[in-house]
Amino acid sequence: MAHIPLLIEIVGWLAAALILASYVLLSLGRLEPRGPVYQWMNVVGAAGFVLNSGYNGAMPSAGLNVIWAAMGLWTIFTVRRLRRSGRQPDKTLL
Template identity: 60%
Template sequence: MTLSIFLIEAAGWIGASLILGAYILLSAGKMQGNSPAYQWMNVIGAAGFILNSGYHGAIPSVAINVLWIAIGGFALWRIYKGVKPV
């Protein structure tokens, strides 16, 4: 396995771990859905999925994770602008 393939696979596993970890922490009440940490874990995790899925040609996964990043980015924008959740 070349270094570049290793890094692409690592990005996918790290991305999966971040998204799963965020969900576990949210479900356990250790993190709030409107916290920057939760949103950043999802955004960075989705970026790892995009890298890995794009390399493997899994276009539906790329598309859903682009949307995942957009949702997380919008949530982060609201958090940093001080917009209260609905």
Template identity: 50%
Template structure:
């Protein structure tokens, strides 16, 4: 059983990292849901910020747990979001 799920070995930092990971997952799912139901546009700063926040949560959690492919994927995901925000700002779209 992974250390984070073993009740005997859950330390405060382990719990914080798990919470950060679940928050990251929630942000990405919220962004996808809002996009899918038409409540948000992929070109909106809010959508990009949700994805950036989610990527950070996954980077922290995946890094802590040694899941390097997930870390790499989410660093790229983060970079895509930052690049999109930078392009939106260049085009005169406020960042929230």
């Protein structure tokens, strides 16, 4: 069990790298803000932060990242549902 803190730390750093990479790629125009790749990068990164910050007792950070991940999931499923119905998502629906 002594390796658990190290694994939690690695998860936190990977989460940070993933969220930073998603932002850089978005800023460079390589990803679309409502695209699944950008949203999933944020959801997975936020989940990693929840694990890391929750383990380390940083509850405000954990709470923020629960909301961050929920927003990403909501966007993914809303866009998917709209596209399946033949409609394009617009800014008022998201």
